[in-house]
Amino acid sequence: MPTLPRGLSSADFSAALGKFAAALGADQVVTADEDVALYRDAYSPLWNEPDEIVASAAVVPTTVEQVQAVVRIANEHRIPLYPIATGKNLGYGGSAPNLSGSVVVDLRRMNRVLEVDERRGFALVEPGVSYFDLYRHIEERGLKVWIDCPDPGWGSPVGNALDHGVGYTFGAFRDHFGSHCGMEVVLPNGELLRTGMGALPGATTWQEYRYGFGPYVDGLFGQGNFGIVTKMGFWLMPQPEAYRAGLVLVPRRRDLIALVDQVNYLEHASLIGQPNYGCPLQRLVATEPELRALLEKPGGPTDNELDRFAAARSSAVWQCELQFYGPQRTIDANWEHARERIAAAISGARFEERESYRFPLSAEDKEGVPHKVALGIPNMAIFSIGARSELNPNPRDGHLWFAPVIPKSGEAILECQRVLGEVYRELGMGGTAFLQMPATWHFRTFIMLVGFSINRTDPAVNRRTLANFRRVVEVAAEHGWGEYRSPPVMADKIMSTYSFNDHALRRFCETLKDAADPNGIIAAGRGGIWPRYLRDTPR
Amino acid sequence: MKLRDAAVFIAVVWVAGPAAAQDAGQLERGRTLYEYWCAPCHGPGIGNNGVQHLPGTDALRVKYRGALPALLTERTDMSIDLVKTYVRQGLTVMPFFRKTEIDDGELDAIAAYLTRNNPRPAR
Numbered sequence: 001m002p003t004l005p006r007g008l009s010s011a012d013f014s015a016a017l018g019k020f021a022a023a024l025g026a027d028q029v030v031t032a033d034e035d036v037a038l039y040r041d042a043y044s045p046l047w048n049e050p051d052e053i054v055a056s057a058a059v060v061p062t063t064v065e066q067v068q069a070v071v072r073i074a075n076e077h078r079i080p081l082y083p084i085a086t087g088k089n090l091g092y093g094g095s096a097p098n099l100s101g102s103v104v105v106d107l108r109r110m111n112r113v114l115e116v117d118e119r120r121g122f123a124l125v126e127p128g129v130s131y132f133d134l135y136r137h138i139e140e141r142g143l144k145v146w147i148d149c150p151d152p153g154w155g156s157p158v159g160n161a162l163d164h165g166v167g168y169t170f171g172a173f174r175d176h177f178g179s180h181c182g183m184e185v186v187l188p189n190g191e192l193l194r195t196g197m198g199a200l201p202g203a204t205t206w207q208e209y210r211y212g213f214g215p216y217v218d219g220l221f222g223q224g225n226f227g228i229v230t231k232m233g234f235w236l237m238p239q240p241e242a243y244r245a246g247l248v249l250v251p252r253r254r255d256l257i258a259l260v261d262q263v264n265y266l267e268h269a270s271l272i273g274q275p276n277y278g279c280p281l282q283r284l285v286a287t288e289p290e291l292r293a294l295l296e297k298p299g300g301p302t303d304n305e306l307d308r309f310a311a312a313r314s315s316a317v318w319q320c321e322l323q324f325y326g327p328q329r330t331i332d333a334n335w336e337h338a339r340e341r342i343a344a345a346i347s348g349a350r351f352e353e354r355e356s357y358r359f360p361l362s363a364e365d366k367e368g369v370p371h372k373v374a375l376g377i378p379n380m381a382i383f384s385i386g387a388r389s390e391l392n393p394n395p396r397d398g399h400l401w402f403a404p405v406i407p408k409s410g411e412a413i414l415e416c417q418r419v420l421g422e423v424y425r426e427l428g429m430g431g432t433a434f435l436q437m438p439a440t441w442h443f444r445t446f447i448m449l450v451g452f453s454i455n456r457t458d459p460a461v462n463r464r465t466l467a468n469f470r471r472v473v474e475v476a477a478e479h480g481w482g483e484y485r486s487p488p489v490m491a492d493k494i495m496s497t498y499s500f501n502d503h504a505l506r507r508f509c510e511t512l513k514d515a516a517d518p519n520g521i522i523a524a525g526r527g528g529i530w531p532r533y534l535r536d537t538p539r
Numbered sequence: 540m541k542l543r544d545a546a547v548f549i550a551v552v553w554v555a556g557p558a559a560a561q562d563a564g565q566l567e568r569g570r571t572l573y574e575y576w577c578a579p580c581h582g583p584g585i586g587n588n589g590v591q592h593l594p595g596t597d598a599l600r601v602k603y604r605g606a607l608p609a610l611l612t613e614r615t616d617m618s619i620d621l622v623k624t625y626v627r628q629g630l631t632v633m634p635f636f637r638k639t640e641i642d643d644g645e646l647d648a649i650a651a652y653l654t655r656n657n658p659r660p661a662r
Contacts, residue, residue: 035638038627042634060639090634108639132579153579370588380579381587381594386632388598389590395598395631 002036002056005080005101006534013056016077020059020103023069030058030106039087039104041096043398043454045462045489053096053488055082058104064184064192064230070105071228072190074521081105082523083228085127085159088152091401091487092163098488098525099534105228114231115207118143122181122207124233127158131378144360145236146376148173153378158232162222164485166441168373170273170325173237174441177222182206184231185221188517193227207233223485224509225523226516242328243375245354246335249280249316250346253303256318257410258345263320264408265341267443271334274374276321277413277437281310285432300421300434318437321354323374328358385451398454400465400490402472404481406438406446413438416448416481423475427468447484466490473497488525495528510535562651569652572645573612576636581611595633615656622650 004013021029030036039055046052061067074081082102087095097104111128116138123145125134131149134157138145148167150160159165161176173179185193196212197203210218220226250259266272284291291309294301301309310317322338324331339351357365357375366372372379386396406412420433438446452469455461470493473483477497486494498505509529513520520531574582580595592600592609600609608614623646629635641649 030638034627038635038637042629087637087640088634094634095637106637106639108637132575367584370585381585381590383580383594383632384586384590384597387594388601388631389594390601393601397631398634399632 002031002033003054003100004056005078005099008078008101012077013079016073016079016103017057019073019076020057020070023073024059024061024066028060028062028066030060030104039084039095039106041090041094041488043090043094043400043487044096045400045452045454045466045487047397047454047456047459047462049459049462051100053098053100055097055104056101058106060106060109062109064110064186067105067107067110067186067228067230068190068192071186071188071521074103075189075519078519079103079521080524081228081521082526083107083127085156085162086130086154087159088130088154088156089159089163090152091399092485093488096488098491098523102524107228107230110230113137116141116143116145116236117207118145120208121145121236121238122233123147123157123236124182124207124231125157126231127156127229129158130154130156131160135376135378144239146173146239147234147236147378148176148179148376149373149378150176151373151382152380154380157234158229161232161234162229164222167376168274168371168441169376170237171267171270171443173235174274175443176234178443179235180218180232181208181210181235182231182233183218183221183229185227185229187227188519188522207235220512223527225513225526225529227522237325237376239359240325240327242331242356242358243323243325244331244335244356245321245323245374246338247319247321247352247354248338248342249319249350249352251310251316251348252307253317253414254410255346255349256413259318259320259342259349260408260410260413262338262342262345263322266322266334266338271324271338273323273325275323275440277440278319278321279317279435279437280315280319281306281317282432282435284313284315285435295421295432295434298425300418306434316350386453396453397456400452400454400469400487401485402450402452402469402476403439403447403484404476405442405484406448406481408444408446413446413448415479419475419479420448420450420472423472427471429468442484448481486528491525491528565648565651566655568645569648569650569655572641572649573652576641577611577649580633583610598631611653614653615658617654617657619647619650619654622646622653 017029017031036055036057039058044052059070061070080099080102082097083105084095085107107127109128110126112126113129113134115124123134131147131153134147148169150165150167161180165176167174167176182198183195187193195218196206196210198206199212221229263275267275294305294309306317324334342349366377369375386399388395406416417434417436424433439449440446452465469490473493482497483494495506506528513529514532517531520533524531524534580593582593584593585591586593596609626636626641626646
């Protein structure tokens with residue numbers, strides 16, 4: 001017996017399923033328990049608990065018209081829907097809905113690459129296209145454009161962008177929502193909307209000018225629940241002539257401030273792609289009791305203590321990998337310019353050469369690239385995080401990510417390290433917050449990423465994880481740091497921290513939600529926005 | 540093709556019959572699906588910086604320590620049911636797959652491919 005949405009009778013549910021089957025074909029409606037179970041969130045922190053968020057059924061449209069039919073039937077019966085693209089948003093909900101009893105609209109089989117324009121630099125795709133699919137489409141045709149992909153290549157450009165996902169190449173492309181241009185959306189009443197220039201019949205600039213005329217509404221469909229996106233355009237990066245990377249190492253803890261300033265300049269001037277910060281001392285934590293003692297001290301190590309420890313081992317305290325894309329002569333000059341600027345700003349800074357490539361790469365050369373996403377090559381290597389390995393003999397069952405947005409400055413990193421160090425200590429989480437460096441996917445901000453383990457056999461682990469997660473969200477918010485993305489179970493908590501002027505943002509979104517989706521059928525709870533009938537009531 | 544080779548070819552097809560041709564098609568389909576869905580984690584090749592293997596291959600390498608091959612394509616001990624169980628139930632960080640990703644027929648083909656070298660017919 002499926003879990004039905006609140007207030008829905010079995011008879012209504014059965015009637016709706018019958019209409020879905022009539023509109024789509026019985027083989028495109030998923031109702032068998034063992035098949036619906038495959039829509040569970042494999043990384044759910046509520047796994048097998050009574051309040052695990054599960055679907056009641058799924059529908060599998062293959063055309064826009066079928067999506068419209070599903071939405072109209074859902075309106076007739078007030079069936080909550082939850083659209084997924086490839087359904088691989090693991091750590092952020094996977095293929096499960098935000099509201100138990102929802103019918104998942106599985107868009108995996110709407111998987112056409114509709115257009116790739118090499119000369120004008122864009123693609124138009126359906127939601128079921130994965131990064132692997134789009135990459136292969138481009139490679140098979142020998143087109144000289146790059147995609148920007150997130151870590152797991154089986155994700156959907158549409159789904160990833162709509163959850164504000166991120167990648168690894170050049171700044172203009174790493175923010176996947178920011179580099180989209182034009183959407184087609186089935187609205188909550190079943191009408192079809194095209195945004196930007198797509199609203200102008202006959203326009204051929206849908207993937208080139210994103211704003212069209214009037215209000216820019218695309219943002220409502222990212223982490224939102226105002227429609228089901230059925231097409232989306234993305235800007236593509238021209239294949240560069242060459243790539244080179246170089247490593248900058250600085251000797252003192254406080255050098256981080258000048259290092260970030262210098263790297264910000266290089267990045268904001270479009271001289272480098274993604275900068276990768278790191279801490280060379282991390283590799284000594286396991287073998288150096290003195291370092292562990294410093295890190296475990298209340299308040300953590302002083303600047304002098306950390307500097308002395310590093311100097312005694314001829315180690316830098318921080319490092320940053322700079323990545324250059326472009327004509328060979330240009331990127332050689334940019335690397336030289338970067339070294340000059342940083343050497344002038346930070347005494348004792350050192351520089352090391354890293355990988356360099358010229359494009360196109362052979363298949364064999366591609367295989368040897370150690371960080372493929374930096375070259376827009378989708379892969380699955382990231383799953384070594386959590387999987388069994390020499391360093392991880394006890395594999396995890398999954399994870400959640402705490403991912404707060406912090407300012408793009410060295411001072412902010414050091415402050416966040418201190419605050420996280422305190423909260424790790426309070427919660428008994430262990431870890432080395434004082435050496436933690438931020439993720440740098442976004443062009444204009446840092447993310448201080450923290451992973452929480454999930455266990456499918458021990459609910460106590462998951463309860464502790466959720467309690468710890470809530471606590472770090474609260475602590476971060478006290479410092480003005482908010483999450484950029486959330487697993488479903490934390491969405492309300494996180495939205496509650498975006499509380500300026502008595503939660504004006506949430507209230508405005510609720511006003512829009514009530515107007516655009518009066519029956520509350522689209523992705524209830526997504527982004528912490530609930531339809532009127534589910535607000536302030538147990539769900 | 541020489542006449543003798545043609546005769547051998549005809550004899551093999553005649554003896555093996557349509558079932559073998561169908562099996563070959565099923566195995567090729569299974570290989571293609573395996574390459575698409577499984578090989579990105581379980582195939583050969585290097586992982587991210589400093590990791591010598593892809594994550595699925597590395598996990599099985601560490602788990603079996605040479606007692607069994609780390610590459611699924613080199614295994615000869617897996618049953619069809621075992622392959623299907625992992626695909627539909629997942630294991631550790633490997634999630635299960637929906638039927639819109641790998642349908643039952645496709646899973647049959649993948650299982651046939653991964654059990655093709657078993658010493659006894661896989662069940």
